[in-house]
Amino acid sequence: ATSKELEEIKAMLASGLDEDMSALAKQEIESLETQLDRQLRELKLALLPKDANDERDIIMEIRAGAGGDEAGLFAADLFRMYTRYAQSKGWETDIIDSNESGIGGFKEIIFAIKGKGAFSRLKYERGVHRVQRVPVTESSGRIHTSTATVAVLPQADEIEVAINPNDLKIDFYHSRGAGGQNVNKVATAVRITHLPTGIVSICQDERSQLRNRMKAMSVLRARLLDSEQRKQEEEISKQRRSQVGTGDRAEKIRTYNFPQDRISDHRIGLTLRNLPRTLDGELDELIDALATSDQSKRLEGQLA
Incomplete structure (x- = not known):
């Protein structure tokens, strides 16, 4: 509707108006052009490809x-x-x-x-x-x-980043607090090394070895995904350089x-x-x- 209104007012202005009506028509044209620019920008923004990672934790x-x-x-x-x-x-x-x-x-x-x-x-x-x-x-x-x-x-x-268990080296050790003292007598801290890439993930904040291992695996998956996405971006596009x-x-x-x-x-x-x-x-x-x-x-x- 805004585009049609703009055409109609421009046509009226071209047909000849008195001074007061001409001034009003020019003001209306300026306002409608501003609205059209804003609507066009909003449409282009809506059509921009979404970052596939935006909804992730x-x-x-x-x-x-x-x-x-x-x-x-x-x-x-x-x-x-x-x-x-x-x-x-x-x-x-x-x-x-x-x-x-x-x-x-x-x-x-x-x-x-x-x-x-x-x-x-x-x-x-x-x-x-x-x-x-x-x-x-x-x-x-x-x-x-x-x-x-x-x-x-x-x-x-786990579905997105498939990790072969044979590609992992998992070490358990005693977690250490500030100053280097042992926190636990049981080896609850976990270090996981992904052998093909050399990426290492460590977790020692939990008292449970199982929870530390789960958290370390979560970090490892995130780092592997990040690494893979960086490679894809370098090969396919310059997306990061076009962002902030x-x-x-x-x-x-x-x-x-x-x-x-x-x-x-x-x-x-x-x-x-x-x-x-x-x-x-x-x-x-x-x-x-x-x-x-x-x-x-x-x-x-x-x-x-």
């Missing part, structure tokens, strides 16, 4: 990077941020494996997030996160820069600047204030902007 892996103990504390901050965000969405979180740094931080923490749309919202978080602040361990007040890496893996089920950034774990995606109370996402040039609010799990404004940019780039890719 995920496994997140956070690892301390450069910066020693401060990097471990930053990794713990990111873990808290994502678990708070998950809670706000009503999603479940479950720690699979963790390696504490001893002062309240993590050298590494791996955890599952289960809930509708988890991957679609958190897939933009993969990459290198950088923090600038005065560490609690710094006596002279100097600002330090530290990093942590975040990986976001879509969870795979490449998703590469070596890519610096965001800086958290405490002295200036500022968070900057380098992929889309977005700067937000109120860092404590973001670190408390209020990520929707940031994620919405990333999703909008992703859609725009994908539209441009289709039209190119």
Whole structure:
């Protein structure tokens, strides 16, 4: 109807109108053209191919990077941020494996997030996160820069990723807590190595060997699926490059600047204030902007 209205008003304008009616017709034409542009964009967005992983649960892996103990504390901050965000969405979180740094931080923490749309919202978080602040361990007040890496893996089920038991090397050992002390007398920790690829999965957070093995297998399936999908993307398309950034774990995606109370996402040039609010799990404004940019780039890719 809008397109037909536009044609009718343009025809009226061309046939000759008085000055007042002509001005009104031009205003109406401008309004209708704006509506048509919006409707066309919405239609194109609806026709964009969906990411097959968007409705999946995920496994997140956070690892301390450069910066020693401060990097471990930053990794713990990111873990808290994502678990708070998950809670706000009503999603479940479950720690699979963790390696504490001893002062309240993590050298590494791996955890599952289960809930509708988890991957679609958190897939933009993969990459290198950088923090600038005065560490609690710094006596002279100097600002330090530290990093942590975040990986976001879509969870795979047993049907999708078939694993030959003969391809697995499974080791059981005593789990260790902070400082290296033995937590259990029974060897409950599990290390699974996928021999054809060399991919390793470890779980030691549960008291039960069986539960640790189940969790380790879940992580292994996710890593194998992720590895296979990356190969397919490299061979078939440049999809990740047409999205927001490449998703590469070596890519610096965001800086958290405490002295200036500022968070900057380098992929889309977005700067937000109120860092404590973001670190408390209020990520929707940031994620919405990333999703909008992703859609725009994908539209441009289709039209190119």
